Amino acid sequence: MAKFWIPYRTSRFDRSGLSRINASLSSIEHQLRAVPQELFSADRTLFIPPAGFAPAVGSGFALENDAVAVRTYYANVDVLNKSTVTSIKTYWYRDDAVATGACDLKRSDFQENEIAMATANSNVSTGFHNVSDTSISNASLDYDLYMYYIKVVLTPNAATTDVRFQGVAINYTVQV
């Protein structure tokens, strides 16, 4: 974005010029009020709900297996190119110590070379909990070279309700 020219005009303190500036600023203010407040910050969050995962199973508020077997789910991660991921936070329900829930933020090039950038697995078996990972490898996103996605693997033990997934928040900083 080019620098504003308004400061230089104000040095003259010309009243008609000031009126025009005021009108312009009022217009800018009016338009900016329509912009979501979170966009005024470089720090943003993308939240992927259970319904965003393929194949989506379970209710709208939780990802849950259709059988007592290992199931894998994927969701696309689409944020502004060149952003930097700062952390991920996953939300779980688990009531069986043998059941497992795993979640990775993945990066792949177009020749299927895949790495895990962050991992936040279910880690308790006493109900609802959340898990964060702030140690992100290759945190700077480059959509020219890679694709990004979330991989969730649910492995129940005795019942499909043993382990459930309520979503993942990806925190990132926009490059400006």
Add this chain to the structure above:
Amino acid sequence: MSNFAIKHYLTGKNSHNAVKFNRTLDELETALRYTTAEFLDNTTDKMIAPLEFTRSQISALTVTTGGNYITVAGSVPGPGNRAMTAVAKLTPPNGSIFTKLTGYNYFSDITAGVSSALTLTLHRADTNENEDTLATLNGTLVHNTYTTDIQTSISNATVDNTIYTYYLKLVFLFSNPTPGPKAVDTVKLLGARVDYQLRP
């Protein structure tokens, strides 16, 4: 951001107010940089991940979508053909101009006598189901090779969201000219990219 107070500063004529005025303008500029980061460069692109393609027609072939590919498995009758079609929606800003379509694929020729094809097409359609093909990209299939294909010839390239919807169509097609069913080759789409230029 709190309310702008710039207009109040402008009523004064002393240097103190001028300093505050400049500082507020700096804050305003910073806010605009955050809100308009996507548009600082008027050329941009949209990566369509394999996950964004949804099967649009029933097919006897089994579709597998990993995090970084979409592929099919099964057999093709002989003599005969078998296809699987998937689509991914596009939401380019109104008035922008499509400039390039890119496809990434992998191919492994595992069955003698079966010919394979992968086609990506960019489409628009109105609400009367009138569909136009804006660009066609035939995947280059080389045994055990990852390939990138590019198409820059795009018709009706200017986006008009008031009339049309836009989408990508992916077709896997297998042909078997000899008698007896045969397993399909391994063909994977690893993603597609649509480049477009924003309206100034």
